[in-house]
Amino acid sequence: MPWIFLFPVWIAVVGVALFLGFNRLLCRTLNGSTIVFHSDPEYAPTLAEHEHEQWIFINGVAVGEAWLKSNINRLALTFKRPIIGVHNQPSGIIFDVIECLIQRQLGLATRDVREAYKIVKEKLYNPKYSKIIFILHSQGGIEGGLVLDWLLQELPQDLLSKLEVYTFGNASNHFNNPHRSVAEQTQEKRENSTAAADAFTRTATEPITEASLTDSPVETQAPLPALLQQQQQSTAAPQVNELKSQAQAKVEQQRSKPDATATAGGDHDHLDHPTRIAVPAAHRAISHVEHYLHTYDFVALWGALHFVANKPGSPTLPRFIGRVFSRAAPTGGHQFSQHYLNGMFPLARDESTGKFVGCADSNEFMDTVVEIGEVGVNGGMREGLQSSFAALRRDAEALEAAGVTVHGSFCKPHEEDIRDGNVRVKDLSRLWLYRNGRSPPEIDGDGVVRGLTL
Template identity: 50%
Template sequence: MAAPPPPARPKTASPDCDTCFFGSQIGGRSAINYSYTDMPWKLMAWDVYYFFQYLWAIPYILWPVRPADSAELSELSPTWGNLFSVAIHVVLCVLQLAGIVALPLLLVLPVWTAAGLLTLFMLVNKALCTLLNSERVEYHSDPEYAPALPEHAHEQWIFINGVAAGAHWMQSNLNRLAVTFKRPILGIHNKTSGILFDVVECLIQRNWGYATNDVRVCYRIIKEKLYNPQYSKVIFILHSQGGIEGSLILDWLLQELPQDLLSKLEVYTFGNAANHFNNPHRHISSQTLAKRHPFAASIDSTRLASHEAVSAPPLRQPQPRPRQRSSAEPYPYTNGTNGIAPLTTTNGVNPVSGIPNSTTSPHPSSLSDRAIGHIEHYAHTTDFVALWGVLHFATARPSSPTIPRFIGRVFARTSAGGRGGHQMVQHYLDGMFPLKRDKVTGALLRGEGGVPLGAAEENEFMESEVTVGGGGNRNREGGSEGEEEQVEEEVEIHGLSPVLEKRRSVLKGRGDEERVKVKVKELSRLWQYRNGRSPEETPPGLVRGADGVVRNATM
């Protein structure tokens, strides 16, 4: 298989970086004038148009086929299970393509003949798909890859797969995630109907908002987990078409659940195919401040509050007077003034966790004052699905403030080292969260039973630098030279305060204090979970028990 021609550098990539960072949209000059709230036929027409615009990236859905760094867990590794799945998909592609081409011919046949042929075609397609799928919707990672540990008992990790993933690839995805983050992973299977039919299903799901059975099952499970006092975090990981399904689930959750429960939810996507991602602010005041001071919002709530005290004019809506709280009462999410809960007391102890503030950091939902705790998107700029989805919608600026925005910070990586494909394990996880390897031989390090040991502590993607700040995200696609774009970067920089201040002071001397370069690993919250670790924090509304486990205190 010959390599695809080298692509032109996408508009989303800066010429001097391998990875680009984009904060959540706020607004700006026109670059896109439609959204998921428009008429479905209009959305379908735009999807077809951009399908041909990004057609050059189609080969990168599978390319490169080597290396398969996760061995048997990589989708294109030459194992019997992978080869069988690929063979069935090839047959399905030929069958479905022939069926689509022959569809007009059915119009000239007698009705009963055409109906019989169509029924036979669907039965054969169903039988072949049965070889890939199973009857189950719920899957679990194998315990040998990540046994359940007491310190993670308050977390629930959930994954929805993407296009063309049958039961075998679904299990491989779950096991690879379990090895990487050392937690058991619950999978909700988005069953495949063959690649071409899966693409048709994607168009129907994202343009008509149609929820398939796995969407409904996953919504029910997430809702139950969020209401369960046992869990302080629900980590939702999505790939490809799973991003479309996840966006529908978030819409339902935002309509129904109390926001203190939604703050327990964190969402991470790879090669996201969705056309929208919602996560509203809790208060208009915090949204206004984030627009006015995007860099302050990107660092911490204290800096944002100081900006408000110095320069923010009073808002027009009435502000409720904060009531007095007893010393034993946990702080609520908001203080009734600026929408951000204070996390300090006069004695320097976090009022929620009881831990000194020097060892804790605020939860992302309190930092940004958004309903859902945290959202991150990871994408390759040569991945057709990402270009058609997250990179198209999240990096374009809406033409009107009434157009819904694609929320969540985006890490867009160019095809560094030729690894710019779409497969969850072979391209995304192997490139962004590679496994531990022998430094001399390069062989995959394995433990008992031949299980890979875990994520490598250093890799090219996480060590790459991105620019955070007002100047770093200007003149994106659709912008004009010299036009300043407001971009909300609701991002927690992990363990970086002294370094960040030093870098900002250097930049300030150059008259550019609103920009700072940091490494991806200092921005990526998901990186903080590698190998069983966790971000050092106690979310608002949660308490840390005598055993050190954080539990829900909102019920």
């Protein structure tokens, strides 16, 4: 504000005071009186099949109360689950950017960060919930990263395993998701060792079989990993054995159906029922972390994309862990609903009424063939396409070469979902499998059946 020096000091002080007062009054009007919001039941009523889940969202900069409600209602309509919104209240775009920089560099915990931490921690400790979905946008990625740092320091692994994190236009400079043990970390670092690769392949490739997408959040439609079969012989895991029996019974019941992947109308649409489902990164504290970014989004450019696309100059620099989907589209901006959700999870209309009824089962982004990232995606710092792609292949050589972070997958033998033999975004995106109330099969890398209460 160079013009301020052209006036006497008292005029400059009065001008600044008037600006701050008007800005505060405007922001208070936009923010409302509360910080926690819930999506409207008309977009996603509470259903019994989703009672074990809790979805939580933190917004980005310059989002008032009305826009936050619009965001969580949009999420509710897309995924057919009730959403809790923690309001990152704006203070004006200039002050929001300043706050972003302070939070990002110094770890400032504002009121909404503390509130989000309280909510997520309470939900993780609540035995009613077996799955907590944490969705973050823009500055919300910074705040959510701070929440995760606290949770990783305090919570036991069996609670952290409930958590899944999905970010859009992430402005953070780090995203932690450590290994659960030194042995697992060392094994990944020795990915170029033949002996380590051989041992790794024996677990990563067993089994690879068919597992169709299920509309039920508690139904497991895939044979259980060998590790869970070994647990059956242990007297210390009677509850897990019971879960195995229940899950295997559901598998046999599913196999007895004429066509497990047919749609309600009898059509065999590979877009409606994808069968390539990646098992989570079993050696990480949080099994599922995905980042969705636009290369034309300036916030993503100085945020997540900077740390994903550039080779780190030192192993001590902040790490950015998680599977990254970077979309190069000139129409891709930074707004959550307008650019990210409309571009990656667009809505479908009812032909008779013209109203939005949920997420469209096909779109350009999800049908896009993925490409291998160049710099910064290798070496165990994050889940690059090489490891993700290798996890979708049958041959052990690909698994050995990539040092797979996502351990194995359940593949359909004839690859009907990928007509031309290429891997598409929808084949790697776990969040896509939640659209319209659906749920992916829930077996984690250690053979623990998720979605069922112990």
